[in-house]
Each structure stands twice: as C-alpha cells, then as structure tokens.
Amino acid sequence: MRLLLTTNPGLEDVAAWEAGARLGARLVEERRLHGRIIVDVGDDALELVDELRCIHRARILLSKASICGERRCLEELRGVVASSGVDEYVTPWTSFAVRAERSGQHEYTSMDVARVAGDAVIEAVRARYGRRPPVNLDHPAVIVAVDVIGDTAYVAIELSGDMSWHRRGYRVYEHPASLKPSIAAGMLYLTRIRDGESIMDPMCGGGTIPIEAGYLFEESPLVCMDINPRYIEGARMNAAAALLDRRIRFIHGDARRLKDYVGSIDYMVSNPPYGIRLGSPRLVRSLYREFIASASEVLEKRMTIITTEHRLVREEAEKHGLRIIHERTVAHGNLWARIMILEA
Ligand SMILES: C[S@@+](CC[C@H](N)C(=O)[O-])C[C@H]1O[C@@H](n2cnc3c(N)ncnc32)[C@H](O)[C@@H]1O
Incomplete structure (x- = not known):
C-alpha cells in the first residue's frame, strides 16, 4: 500500500x-x-x-x-x-x-x-x-x-481524521510559544541519543521535548527546567496527561546557571526563546551567551537547539569548544528556523 x-x-x-x-x-x-x-x-x-x-x-x-x-x-x-x-x-x-x-x-x-x-x-x-x-x-x-x-x-x-497528529492528546496546557511535538521528536532523533542516558531541556516551557523524549527513550532520566514557575506547572500537567510525570524531574531554575541544579547531562535538547520574541537584541545576546557558557560546563555529549539565532550560536559555541556537527533549516510556524547540533 x-x-x-x-x-x-x-x-x-x-x-x-x-x-x-x-x-x-x-x-x-x-x-x-x-x-x-x-x-x-x-x-x-x-x-x-x-x-x-x-x-x-x-x-x-x-x-x-x-x-x-x-x-x-x-x-x-x-x-x-x-x-x-x-x-x-x-x-x-x-x-x-x-x-x-x-x-x-x-x-x-x-x-x-x-x-x-x-x-x-x-x-x-x-x-x-x-x-x-x-x-x-x-x-x-x-x-x-x-x-x-x-x-x-x-x-x-x-487516515488521521480531521485532527493532525502533531496535536498530540497530552496538550492540556498550551504554552504561548509551544513547539510542535513532531519537531521535538525530530530533534530528539537527530541527536542520536542512546536510551538510558540523561536528557534535559533547560528551557522546557510546556514540556514538549521532555514528553516526546519520554515516548522515545524508555530508560533515560529526563529533566524539564524553566525560569517561569507557571510554565513548569503547565509542563507538569501535560506530562501527567501523557502519563510521564513520574519519569520527569521538574526544576524551576535558570538555564544560565545549570551547574547549580545538575551535575552532568548527556544530552540537551531545547527551544530557547527567539530574538524576535524577546524583543531586545541585547537580551537575546546575553541569554544565548550565558546559556551556552553554562551548558558547556555540564554537557557530556550533544546539545540540539532550534533557533533563529544561528550566527550567535555559532560564535558562542566556538568560544566554549562546542563543535557544530549538524545544521538544517526547518519551518517553525511562520518562521524558518535552524536545528543545530553541538557536540561537547
Ligand atoms: C520557546 S519557549 C519553549 C517552549 C517549549 N519548547 C514548549 O513546547 O512548550 C522558551 C522558554 O524558555 C524559557 N526561558 C527563558 N529564559 C530562561 C532561562 N534563563 N532559564 C530557563 N528558562 C528560560 C521561557 O520561560 C520559555 O518558557
């Protein structure tokens, strides 16, 4: 067929x-x-x-x-x-x-x-x-x-009726800038994760990436962190609807200070805020700079991010000895974003 x-x-x-x-x-x-x-x-x-x-x-x-x-x-x-x-x-x-x-x-x-x-x-x-x-x-x-x-x-x-499958049933809480679960799953596949090794999304919003990770990798410890406690509550609700809340560790914390919350992490997969959403170029630059510096201190293997700030990511990755091993363009809503994979 x-x-x-x-x-x-x-x-x-x-x-x-x-x-x-x-x-x-x-x-x-x-x-x-x-x-x-x-x-x-x-x-x-x-x-x-x-x-x-x-x-x-x-x-x-x-x-x-x-x-x-x-x-x-x-x-x-x-x-x-x-x-x-x-x-x-x-x-x-x-x-x-x-x-x-x-x-x-x-x-x-x-x-x-x-x-x-x-x-x-x-x-x-x-x-x-x-x-x-x-x-x-x-x-x-x-x-x-x-x-x-x-x-x-x-x-x-x-075969899928009128409902696209990318609207997975667990979305009981809708984050204002949520990622399509299909993109989250695609990023996780591209990261070449070995089941059992730890996965973190340090800016997890409504939890899409850790939840998709829970479906794909049954043994991996999962961490979902966000600076906004409301989003962490939303992520917890979504994870409960997906029957994965017991597998995910939720942290209300700052991705610019990762060492304060985790020892080491094998893989990070994340969708940080885009510049046009944050408004000020200065804020974007300092968030990406501090986040990548902090990630380089705890990352053991690979980090995959989706972003429109690819030049900034390239500059900051180089400064911290992270090698870009893959880059591709994907549609993200009405924007063209890049998925970038950085290796420790
Ligand atoms: C694009 S959203 C992530 C959406 C998520 N992928 C989803 O599907 O719901 C980016 C998130 O980064 C969080 N964030 C921004 N700065 C942060 C920081 N310094 N530490 C942790 N989270 C941060 C925001 O609160 C927001 O929830």
Missing part, C-alpha cells in the same frame, strides 16, 4: 527514517522542504502508523499527477480525481468530504480545488453505483484529501 505522510517541512528525511524503522516502510519519494513523503508499506503497518512521532498526517495515496497553475487546469484535476479509484472508498452509503490544501502560484484557490474535486468524487461514485454519495462536511465517514503543492496534485484518503 502506498502512503502519503505529511511532516514538518525540513524533517522529511527524519520522518522517512522513522517510517522505515517503525513500519518497515520503503521510501518512494521525499522532496525536501515540501513536508510530504511517499512510502510503500505492508497492510499490517496501518495499525502502527499513529505511533509515528514525526508525522502530522497519514493518508492512503490514490493518485499523484502534474498540474499547471492556470484556471483551465482545474478540468485536468477533475479527471485526476475521478480516475483515482476514490470510488473504492466513497460509495452511496458512505458520507464524504473533500479537504483541500494548496501552496504555490495558481490562478485558483483551495476552495476551487475542493469544489472541483468534490464534483469529481460524486461523478465517479455515480458512474460506478448509479447513485451519488452523501456529502457531510462536518462529520464525514471518509475524508478525501486533495492537495495541490506547486505543480503536483495529490489525491488521498485521510
């Missing part, structure tokens, strides 16, 4: 690796920064697909075709959807809805895509069964996902 998996743009290779390791998936296509990969899996893999931590959605891919951006090309899209085999999944007895996404330069909108694709599904079902299927936009039995990304159209059947 061919699946289309969506992930955070910039983490396609990590999602492909995870799908290979957990589902035995074979990679068919990976387009960097597109947030989509195509894999082939055995039928039994469907039961395991919601265990993938790096993906947002999983879909059964019915068709992938080239499509141009002019308005007349919507007719081609109609043909692609109608001949995709969608009538195997949508019948006169199953309600359906089309969810459309579009990115790139086109003369049509995602609403146009949804309308044309919806008509095409109805035509295909009517041609096969002699009756049209019921449309239910709020609670459909089957969701047909039609994405036009640049010059490519994807027609697929949604």
